[in-house]
Amino acid sequence: MAERERILKIRNLNISFKTDSGTVNAIRGVNLDLYRGETIAIVGESGSGKSVTTKAIMGIMANNGTIDSGSIEYTWHDENTGEVRTEDIVKLNEKQMQKEIRGRKIAMVFQDPMTSLNPTMTIGKQIMEPMIYHYGKSKEEAYAKSLELLELVGITDAEKRMKNYPHQLSGGMRQRIVIAIALSCDPYVLICDEPTTALDVTIQAKILELIQDIQKKKNLSVIYITHDLGVVAKVADYVNVMYAGKIIETGTIDEIFYDPRHPYTWGLLSAMPDLDTNDPELYTIPGTPPNLAVPVKGDAFAPRNQYALNIDLRVEPPMFEVPGSTTHKVASWLMHPNAPKIEMPHALKKRLEKMEKGGK
Amino acid sequence: MNKSTLKYIGKRLLISCATLLVISVVLFLMVRFLPGSPINNEKLSDAQRAIIEAKYGLDKPLIVQYVNYFKNMLTGDFGVSMNLYKDMPVSSLVGDAAKISFAYGICAVIIGSVIGILLGVFAALHRNTIWDTLATVISVIGVSIPSFVFALFILIFFAADLQLIPTMYDESQVVYSSIMPVLALSVGVIANVARFTRTEMISVLNSEYITLAKAKGLDGKTVIFKHALRNALIPVITILGPILVNLMTGTMVVEKICSVPGLGKLLINSIQASDYNVILACSFLYAVMYIFMMLIIDVSYGIIDPRIRLGKDD
């Protein structure tokens, strides 16, 4: 295997929002790595901070949000000289961010294709716009490239579609267009924020396949934001489980799916709907995510955790490395050598075993 | 234009025609049966009465009378003025007055929309700052307080006290004496447009496609002018209807205050003089103008905005 080339390196990122009800610490010390050609997934409930993280990477956070500390280092090969450059996005100003990074290096696919296209602009114009804007391409060049892109994302009679307005297309088609727009400036990183949740089930799989396909062709790195573990299982190489603005478990897809260690991850996996279990009820994690406007004491998950330890109420757990793995890390006091040996719930264990057999 | 748009336009046209028909019936019945109307006026001499009876065919069945009346109305023949301007044809009276009112209305809409849009966009871009608050206060005041109050204040301060502009309409200096009424009429338009534009602009700026435009790496100006503005301004057409209503009632009172010889002044004078033919002609013209404008506004909204599928609104 060739040397893995790191594109994105996030260290100790803290983001807060000023709201009417006080300062909300939405992101609390996130670390993340993304390597070339690989796919990572960020999983968590709504409000866990996964979208905020990606918006920070794009530099398009809402006005009331600020990055309090941390770094987002982005590494790329300069187009002209070919030399390797690394920039901390947090330190870039808005102008550099807009000219250099957004759209050109990192592109994004949004959740709801119904609302993410400009309703009063033709599809063609919307795809051509960033190419003309960033690379000064002529209209003809941009038009030709747009047709290519539309074909790449699987849209037939592309020429006709170029003249259409978004409302004339179906949801699946629109999402393909959004992907085409994202690819128009040849980015290295593609962020997909719940790219399939707003789509019909039949189209979801197709869009995921499309993204994977393009990823292979263009050697892209992809970040998936999702709450759907089914999607994660299909596409991701690495998984980061996020809770209350922190990554609480990270590892390869196999480690997270077949050897989860954090009780929250157990909960998520147990809550995943599954065709062949005959459980009478779908498991849900009790309680609701904490209010981040109030400072968190100890482990944010402790109040919902049936395996909570006394120390969880007092001290925030650090990241423990799972023995025997360089990639699998868990933020839970249960990993401490002194902690009682807690096994994952029996039902989940059986379920995961069954999945493993089915998967391999 | 697709089928549903055409169907919608057809439906709107039908409703408009029906409305006109209803209004014409009401007006006819008023002329025919209201005591003191041109036909029932006791002061008429026998000779005059005979002429009128012959003209309107009062001996014929009611429906025939109505058809005659309607024909006359369509050709612009509303009879002659009775009390206000003895025996002047109503059509020429109303025509002259309408020109002035119409010009004022157009000026107020243009001035008001331009300033209102600028103010609204400005407030939306400087959201939650002192400028935004200021713009909001201005628009709340402008929306709530009717234009005649502004006319009165302008009259007192700029015309009576400072004597910058004439207090009365002066035919020898039309532009100069139109400043006050047009200004007073524009305030409401400015406020309405500014308020609406601000709300629309803010919701557009919060929308996903603006985030996408930013994610494309476009600069702020391009995002605002190429993506946000058009989408925020299209719905502004919808409030032109209510604005028009405001303007119509506004012109009546403002014209009276500034003694502008417009349609409103004419209507007020004719009401006070019980000059039925003039009243009915003015009302009819107001109604026709209103219906026609509403039709244009509705249809143009459907054509301009590719998102809106007309005819699917209920």
Place this chain on the structure above:
Amino acid sequence: MEDIKFLDDDFQLVGDKQDITKDVVSPAKPAWKDALGRFCKNKGAVIGCAVILIITLLAIFAPMFSSWKFDAIDTSMKNIGPCAKHWFGTDTYGRDLWVRIWTGTRYSLFIAVVAIFIDVVVGITYGLISGYFGGMVDSVLQRIQEIINSIPTLVVLTLLLMVMKSSLFTIILALSFTEWIGMSRITRAQVLKVKEDEFVLASRTLGASDFFIIFKEILPNIYSQMIIMVMMSIPNAIFYEAYLSFVGLGLPIPLASLGTLINDGFNSFLVYPYMMMIPVVIFSLLMLSFNLFGDGLRDALDPTMKEM
């Protein structure tokens, strides 16, 4: 990690000592309390509410506690400017304006409130009938509504009052004719929605009268829009009343409303500006306050309608 001092029981399970099923989110507040909280945060709305209250109280009580009568003509004391004896001065007939203006405000408010009340009743009835019966009835009623809606209010008012000759009663009646359409639309939409609901169907199969069920389902769902509409319509009615006065179709003398007072004052305002300015200011304050109050109410009762 070394700097953490571990306690003895640190690595024991909390177990049943905490109830994990409990939600620790902020305690739920009743909806009206929430709305009240939102309303009170809106300074403009609170001020508007206060001004409306003050003006209403003055309109009710000021004429009662004054020795002057609003229609008592005394030409020996005409055109007196505001002074200690006549707080708002007297008019060209020597009537005390303090009493006259507050009486006029009383009439204006009375006309507006009664007219809007009738509007709401008419609107709800119309919408209920239209939505409930559906089919032909609905299309006929809807077409009629569209036709009425496309006649400008000022034409309707002018023609109606010419036929009926203006009096307190006819003005109220005429104004009732103008604002009911919004209410009717809201009610109809709600009826159509509720009619589709399963439980109405179920109760119908059980033989219950679904009219009452619909009514019970509709009122709670439209009451906030109803209140908002009332608050937004009252200034309209006040304005149209003033408009009628200006046109010469207002309250007959000796009755007074804000509109007739402004109109009377206008005739001599270059000489006696106070005669017009005072009613104009009260009129403007009322309009502004009702608008602010209505806006605040809308934001408080229906946060989804709130401009972001």
